[in-house]
Amino acid sequence: MSKQPVNRQWLLARRPEGAVKPCDFRYREGAIPTPSEGDVLLRTLYFGYDASQRIWLTEDGGYMPPIRIGEPMRAMGIGQVVESHDPAYAAGDLVEGFMSWQDYAIVRSDGPMPLRLLPKADYPLSWNLGVFGVGGLTAYFGVTDGLKVKPGDTVVVSAATGATGSLAGGIAKALGAKKVIGIAGGPEKCRWIVEKAGYDAAIDYQNENLDARLAELCPEGVDAYFDNVGGDMLDTLLLRMAPRGRVLICGAMSSGYTDVKLKGPSNYMRICTHMLTMQGILLFFYRDQLAEGAQQLGRWVAQGKLHVEENLFEGFEKAPELLPTMFSGKKPGKLLLKVADPT
Ligand SMILES: NC(=O)c1ccc[n+]([C@@H]2O[C@H](COP(=O)([O-])OP(=O)(O)OC[C@H]3O[C@@H](n4cnc5c(N)ncnc54)[C@H](OP(=O)(O)O)[C@@H]3O)[C@@H](O)[C@H]2O)c1
Structure with a gap:
């Protein structure tokens, strides 16, 4: 038996x-x-x-x-x-x-x-x-539809070594962004996002002054910010956004997600004074377009534009x-x- x-x-x-x-x-x-x-x-x-x-x-x-x-x-x-x-x-x-x-x-x-x-x-x-799952597809719809990244944009991505962030930078580059900057913790991870994930530059949020580095790397401001972290990092970015810049709220890693009630950014009046757009993303809203997203991601992987x-x-x-x-x-x-x- x-x-x-x-x-x-x-x-x-x-x-x-x-x-x-x-x-x-x-x-x-x-x-x-x-x-x-x-x-x-x-x-x-x-x-x-x-x-x-x-x-x-x-x-x-x-x-x-x-x-x-x-x-x-x-x-x-x-x-x-x-x-x-x-x-x-x-x-x-x-x-x-x-x-x-x-x-x-x-x-x-x-x-x-x-x-x-x-x-x-x-x-x-x-x-x-x-790459063809939650992380890749969220990066795809976040960069293409949420942030509407276009040629010439300066783009910043936080949690840039993560499943989503490690692809969001390459997607922004594939769409013609001028400069794509990733934020990660520690020199080794910062090296990785530039050498492997296609970022132009990295900021080590654990060892560098984020605001000073953003000023140095983005003298004309940030056109599009893919936010995976929230908290103080989001507040710092808000002050460095270019007029009419776009912010995508994808996640809030800094909260640890131990509670659903979080404090919002204190620099939010920048949204008013710089005519910023802040938008969220939840992949569920794209449930009917997942195959289309995966196909485009596949093409970019085949062309060597995305690192998996x-x-x-x-x-x-x-x-x-x-x-x-x-x-x-x-x-x-x-x-x-x-x-x-x-x-
Ligand atoms: N809205 C949606 O539909 C959707 C879908 C997928 C993911 N997300 C969100 O996207 C974010 C990233 O998810 P993922 O799966 O791509 O990531 P992941 O692979 O889990 O990586 C998370 C990254 O977050 C960074 N991190 C952790 N704590 C941090 C802190 N306190 N400050 C700054 N960075 C921190 C870590 O990098 P370091 O070592 O560099 O700190 C790590 O690489 C999450 O917030 C997740 O909830 C949202």
């Missing part, structure tokens, strides 16, 4: 206070869930890490329902269909979308993001969570210990965990 496979799970054990810790999760070997009408049962292969996972762990949940105590931790992932009760998917298909930290998960296509069928491709499967960097770990047991590193100086690129190979 064949033995039932085990469904390894990492469940939320308690709501984190302050920074998320591995002990906020507990391991369990649970049953394989039974799919109902419209459900797709998957075997999970990769988990992506996103800073917003910390927001989902708050009581409020932010822009998604909060993860409840005892539930498997939600994550973007790649999986292989085991059993499908949705005619759009068949056993064996590879898909990307919202999953959770367990070997076998039930997913549906009617969530806030599509359950994307992954094409057979000559690039690594994991790229569907990185992965920070890949292996082993289901590592799922909780990697999450805090999002806020404590992870390596450049998309943080990923591989848990299984497709069959």
Whole structure:
């Protein structure tokens, strides 16, 4: 008689206070869930890490329902269909979308993001969570549609080694920006964004005076700022924006995402006096354009205009210990965990 496979799970054990810790999760070997009408049962292969996972762990949940105590931790992932009760998917298909930290998960296509069928491709499967996933697509729509970067612009990107920031600079260059400056923590990361990620210059926010360096590098002001950090960094940038400059609020890494209530910038009157435009981005709003974005990103990768960097770990047991590193100086690129190979 064949033995039932085990469904390894990492469940939320308690709501984190302050920074998320591995002990906020507990391991369990649970049953394989039974799919109902419209459900797709998957075997999970990769988990992506996103800073917003910390927001989902708050009581409020932010822009998604909060993860409840005892539930498997939600994550973007790649999986292989085991059993499908949705005619759009068949056993064996590879898909990307919202999953959770367990070997076998039930997913549906009617969530806030599509359950994307992954094409057979000559690039690594994991790229569907990185350059063709949340980070790459947010960078793409943020730079093209949010900031509307055009030839001649001076562009600044914060968290420039991150999954999003490491691609936003190259996208701005591909659109003809005159100068693209990235902000990162430490000399090694600053070197990386210039040598690998296509930035013209870097500012080390941990060791340099951000305002002085912006004045030096952008004497005529910043036309477009891709903000992944918020807080004091955003306040400093507001004072360095060129008249009619554009600011894209993509994230607020400096907050640690421990709460959904944050203090806004105190230099906000610059928006008035310099006729600035400040806009947000949430990838959900582009759910019908994801294929178009991925195609353009693919063309730029093929032309050598974008550098793809992965920070890949292996082993289901590592799922909780990697999450805090999002806020404590992870390596450049998309943080990923591989848990299984497709069959
Ligand atoms: N709105 C959307 O639809 C959407 C989609 C995707 C991502 N996002 C947001 O985009 C941002 C970046 O996400 P990601 O996945 O690209 O990043 P990531 O790969 O997780 O990297 C995060 C980066 O943030 C930097 N960082 C962490 N704490 C910081 C602090 N206190 N001050 C300055 N920098 C800090 C780190 O770089 P250093 O080592 O250089 O500090 C790290 O490289 C996040 O805020 C995320 O929520 C939004």
